[in-house]
Amino acid sequence: xxxxxxxxxxxxxxxxxxxxxxxxxxxxxxxxxxxxxxxxxxxxxxxxxxxxxxxxxxxxxxxxxxxxxxxxxxxxxxxxxxxxxxxxxxxxxxxxxxxxxxxxxxxxxxxxxxxxxxxxxxxxxxxxxxxxxxxxxxxxxxxxxxxxxxxxxxxxxxxxxxxxxxxxxxxxxxxxxxxxxxxxxxxxxxxxxxxxxxxxxxxxxxxxxxxxxxxxxxxxxxxxxxxxxxxxxxxxxxxxxxxxxxxxxxxxxxxxxxxxxxxxxxxxxxxxxxxxxxxxxxxxxxxxxxxxxxxxxxxxxxxxxxxxxxxxxxxxxxxxxxxxxxxxxxxxxxxxxxxxxxxxxxxxxxxxxxxxxxxxxxxxxxxxxxxxxxxxx
Amino acid sequence: xxxxxxxxxxxxxxxxxxxxxxxxxxxxxxxxxxxxxxxxxxxxxxxxxxxxxxxxxxxxxxxxxxxxxxxxxxxxxxxxxxxxxxxxxxxxxxxxxxxxxxxxxxxxxxxxxxxxxxxxxxxxxxxxxxxxxxxxxxxxxxxxxxxxxxxxxxxxxxxxxxxxxxxxxxxxxxxxxxxxxxxxxxxxxxxxxxxxxxxxxxxxxxxxxxxxxxxxxxxxxxxxxxxxxxxxxxxxxxxxxxxxxxxxxxxxxxxxxxxxxxxxxxxxxxxxxxxxxxxxxxxxxxxxxxxxxxxxxxxxxxxxxxxxxxxxxxxxxxxxxxxxxxxxxxxxxxxxxxxxxxxxxxxxxxxxxxxxxxxxxxxxxxxxxxxxxxxxxxxxxxxxxxxxxxxxxxxxxxxxxxxxxxxxxxxxxxxxxxxxxxxxxxxxxxxxxxxxxxxxxxxxxxxxxxxxxxxxxxxxxxxxxxxxxxxxxxxxxxxxxxxxxxxxxxxxxxxxxxxxxxxxxxxxxxxxxxxxxxxxxxxxxxx
Numbered sequence: 001x002x003x004x005x006x007x008x009x010x011x012x013x014x015x016x017x018x019x020x021x022x023x024x025x026x027x028x029x030x031x032x033x034x035x036x037x038x039x040x041x042x043x044x045x046x047x048x049x050x051x052x053x054x055x056x057x058x059x060x061x062x063x064x065x066x067x068x069x070x071x072x073x074x075x076x077x078x079x080x081x082x083x084x085x086x087x088x089x090x091x092x093x094x095x096x097x098x099x100x101x102x103x104x105x106x107x108x109x110x111x112x113x114x115x116x117x118x119x120x121x122x123x124x125x126x127x128x129x130x131x132x133x134x135x136x137x138x139x140x141x142x143x144x145x146x147x148x149x150x151x152x153x154x155x156x157x158x159x160x161x162x163x164x165x166x167x168x169x170x171x172x173x174x175x176x177x178x179x180x181x182x183x184x185x186x187x188x189x190x191x192x193x194x195x196x197x198x199x200x201x202x203x204x205x206x207x208x209x210x211x212x213x214x215x216x217x218x219x220x221x222x223x224x225x226x227x228x229x230x231x232x233x234x235x236x237x238x239x240x241x242x243x244x245x246x247x248x249x250x251x252x253x254x255x256x257x258x259x260x261x262x263x264x265x266x267x268x269x270x271x272x273x274x275x276x277x278x279x280x281x282x283x284x285x286x287x288x289x290x291x292x293x294x295x296x297x298x299x300x301x302x303x304x305x306x307x308x309x310x311x312x313x314x315x316x317x318x319x320x321x322x323x324x325x326x327x328x329x330x331x332x333x334x335x336x337x338x339x340x341x342x343x344x345x346x347x348x349x350x351x352x353x354x355x356x357x358x359x360x361x362x363x364x365x366x367x368x369x370x371x372x373x374x375x376x377x
Numbered sequence: 378x379x380x381x382x383x384x385x386x387x388x389x390x391x392x393x394x395x396x397x398x399x400x401x402x403x404x405x406x407x408x409x410x411x412x413x414x415x416x417x418x419x420x421x422x423x424x425x426x427x428x429x430x431x432x433x434x435x436x437x438x439x440x441x442x443x444x445x446x447x448x449x450x451x452x453x454x455x456x457x458x459x460x461x462x463x464x465x466x467x468x469x470x471x472x473x474x475x476x477x478x479x480x481x482x483x484x485x486x487x488x489x490x491x492x493x494x495x496x497x498x499x500x501x502x503x504x505x506x507x508x509x510x511x512x513x514x515x516x517x518x519x520x521x522x523x524x525x526x527x528x529x530x531x532x533x534x535x536x537x538x539x540x541x542x543x544x545x546x547x548x549x550x551x552x553x554x555x556x557x558x559x560x561x562x563x564x565x566x567x568x569x570x571x572x573x574x575x576x577x578x579x580x581x582x583x584x585x586x587x588x589x590x591x592x593x594x595x596x597x598x599x600x601x602x603x604x605x606x607x608x609x610x611x612x613x614x615x616x617x618x619x620x621x622x623x624x625x626x627x628x629x630x631x632x633x634x635x636x637x638x639x640x641x642x643x644x645x646x647x648x649x650x651x652x653x654x655x656x657x658x659x660x661x662x663x664x665x666x667x668x669x670x671x672x673x674x675x676x677x678x679x680x681x682x683x684x685x686x687x688x689x690x691x692x693x694x695x696x697x698x699x700x701x702x703x704x705x706x707x708x709x710x711x712x713x714x715x716x717x718x719x720x721x722x723x724x725x726x727x728x729x730x731x732x733x734x735x736x737x738x739x740x741x742x743x744x745x746x747x748x749x750x751x752x753x754x755x756x757x758x759x760x761x762x763x764x765x766x767x768x769x770x771x772x773x774x775x776x777x778x779x780x781x782x783x784x785x786x787x788x789x790x791x792x793x794x795x796x797x798x799x800x801x802x803x804x805x806x807x808x809x810x811x812x813x814x815x816x817x818x819x820x821x822x823x824x825x826x827x828x829x830x831x832x833x834x835x836x837x838x839x840x841x842x843x844x845x846x847x848x849x850x851x852x853x854x855x856x857x858x859x860x861x862x863x864x865x866x867x868x869x870x871x872x873x874x875x876x877x878x879x880x881x882x883x884x885x886x887x888x889x890x891x892x893x894x895x896x897x898x899x900x901x902x903x904x
Contacts, residue, residue, distance in 0.1 A: 212614020
């Protein structure tokens with residue numbers, strides 16, 4: 001019932017705006033279609049409050065417009081000199097108060113429901129990084145990162161055609177979060193560097209990701225489908241380029257997905273005793289660099305002048321290995337260089353090796369996973 | 378009365394002050410300082426406006442065409458800082474300087490030399506802000522809210538912004554002390570507190586808010602500064618700090634700050650509406666109580682800016698209820714303005730157009746404020762364009778419209794000439810229409826899920842953003858007309874009478890136009 005009123009309301013607004021500004025009707029004028037209990041409640045609350053506001057608007061500005069039309073000098077209206085009326089003033093203080101209580105009651109129930117993260121079926125930890133999301137399925141032992149999948153050449157410049165043909169422009173990732181339909185998913189949310197915010201509008205879920213702190217929220221998806229959101233808290237340069245995609249599937253597909261992810265994890269797991277060559281590490285490091293470092297330091301290692309330092313020819317990437325390992329592991333406080341402790345020994349060793357032997361850097365050094373393991377202590 | 382004034386102000390041409398540039402540098406005259414504040418504010422309004430148009434130009438269509446994302450973030454940040462601290466706040470202090478002594482029958486502000494100093498602190502602060510674009514790494518790109526730990530990552534531009542905020546805060550505090558002292562001690566005989574014009578009341582309350590919260594902001598940014606350079610970890614969890622604490626401190630300043638920017642606007646509108654309705658302000662005392670209630674409530678609602686940080690349900694409920702309560706006194710104010718219009722004898726010169734526009738469009742910002750007060754809806758809309766639409770409805774259609782209305786209302790008194798009424802009306806209608814073309818579509822993109830502070834967006838938001846950009850350029854260009862109207866009014870025009878508007882009440886209309894350099898050297902008596 002209320003949802004219907006909501007769409008009526010949106011249609012009225014759409015018609016008004018469409019006729020005023022000549023905008024095509026294809027745009028969306030309301031909240032995204034809700035896909036969870038909470039999102040439904042939010043949608044209905046919003047509709048309820050819009051109707052109340054609409055009624056107040058018509059009433060109050062009806063009086064104002066009437067006065068503007070009738071009580072003007074040009075139609076010969078004489079000013080009366082009243083300037084107080086205690087009864088009226090008390091009435092228009094109390095009536096809004098009562099209306100507010102009517103709004104607060106359903107809102108309170110929703111707030112309490114939103115906070116109830118108990119008894120989840122699945123718990124997923126989401127970690128915000130500059131600028132991607134990392135996910136860990138705590139019981140299943142599945143972990144991966146989700147990067148923006150929209151190619152760079154669609155974003156830069158006047159490449160309108162490529163953009164137009166991509167319906168999910170800026171809203172697509174390489175690895176989506178997969179969850180089963182109708183199960184309560186508890187999201188544990190944190191960040192590695194600055195504050196981010198994990199947001200899926202269709203589920204009515206938004207929770208800031210705060211470095212050093214853990215917060216939680218939950219959702220239960222009503223229907224199978226792909227749901228998209230974006231980081232909602234300014235987190236630096238690529239804040240607009242770290243989307244969130246949740247794929248809701250049937251339970252059996254979910255189980256198959258988990259099994260497949262586990263297999264992948266074992267396949268890429270490396271024997272810790274493996275003896276690496278410089279070329280192997282460099283090749284591996286290039287991938288790690290592309291996934292973690294390229295946003296700031298750039299593919300050519302030149303960084304962005306005055307904002308993100310160049311690695312090519314830098315003192316750290318050509319100087320002593322210890323300082324290089326230290327900055328990658330622990331970051332540099334007061335700058336955008338975050339700690340990368342969360343990467344594996346092999347990943348850190350390979351990316352450092354790559355950085356010390358690429359572009360103008362020709363140190364010939366090799367940093368082994370064992371050295372990283374030692375440096376962590 | 379008139380004759381007495383003609384005699385009393387006859388010697389004004391001989392007012393002693395240096396001429397040329399030194400007049401303005403050394404002046405301790407409240408009218409000169411008011412003028413300086415207003416011109417400073419207008420120049421910062423232009424600078425902030427250019428930044429806004431630069432970022433709207435990038436958002437004209439999807440994709441990155443003009444700026445790289447880091448520079449785009451600098452634009453949004455500096456647009457916010459410059460408009461809030463450079464344009465809106467100084468404009469109201471300019472009004473206070475010009476009008477408070479004239480309206481309470483005082484010869485000048487209480488601390489004339491400090492008044493000079495509080496103005497001349499502002500240009501250096503503005504230079505720090507603007508030049509920060511040219512230091513290595515550019516201006517701060519952490520958003521005008523300067524949230525840690527993002528702000529601790531920034532380059533030296535952040536330090537310049539911190540020092541600028543320190544200086545502007547000192548200026549605001551001095552200005553506030555001056556205004557409070559003037560109002561409490563220098564009223565004309567017979568002008569009791571409850572006889573003061575409402576503009577004076579709103580500024581008295583605003584000044585207390587400023588003194589209460591500017592030091593809080595100074596503390597917050599100083600902690601960021603020491604985190605950046607001196608090894609403290611106030612906002613760094615790895616060192617035992619808490620990033621969310623920054624937000625609590627910032628918004629403890631930030632929410633009263635919002636009312637600092639709107640209460641004097643309420644005051645201006647409360648002067649204009651009775652004048653053009655030719656009818657006394659309805660519910661004067663309830664206006665005073667409503668303003669005070671808004672000011673007091675502003676200290677207990679700050680965390681509604683932070684509903685998504687994950688505070689416990691009890692805190693969310695408290696801040697939601699407190700925030701909703703603000704609708705009551707704000708509603709009282711709107712009802713009183715409309716009751717003032719009711720059965721009046723209204724005319725619609727430019728000041729009244731802006732006042733009516735203010736009531737109408739500001740109320741829409743109030744309505745969306747109510748939507749955002751509801752925590753579950755806020756969690757959905759936090760950090761989307763809906764919020765951008767909301768605060769521009771209250772800050773542009775609220776504060777800025779009131780400033781325009783006030784300028785047109787008092788300009789004949791300040792310059793001695795009438796402004797061009799037709800052009801003034803054209804300015805109002807252009808401003809009103811382009812304002813709505815710019816900001817109304819943002820409600821829809823926000824509802825549909827467009828995050829704020831992004832240089833690029835998904836395709837479904839393209840139409841609304843294109844419309845906003847067109848509106849923004851129209852809005853910006855319309856303000857050139859305002860400049861033209863003001864400059865031509867200063868240079869000449871029909872001679873303004875002492876009492877410029879038929880229905881205007883108050884002491885400022887008993888002195889000649891233009892107001893002489895020194896007024897009320899002998900205090901008037903208010904009955």
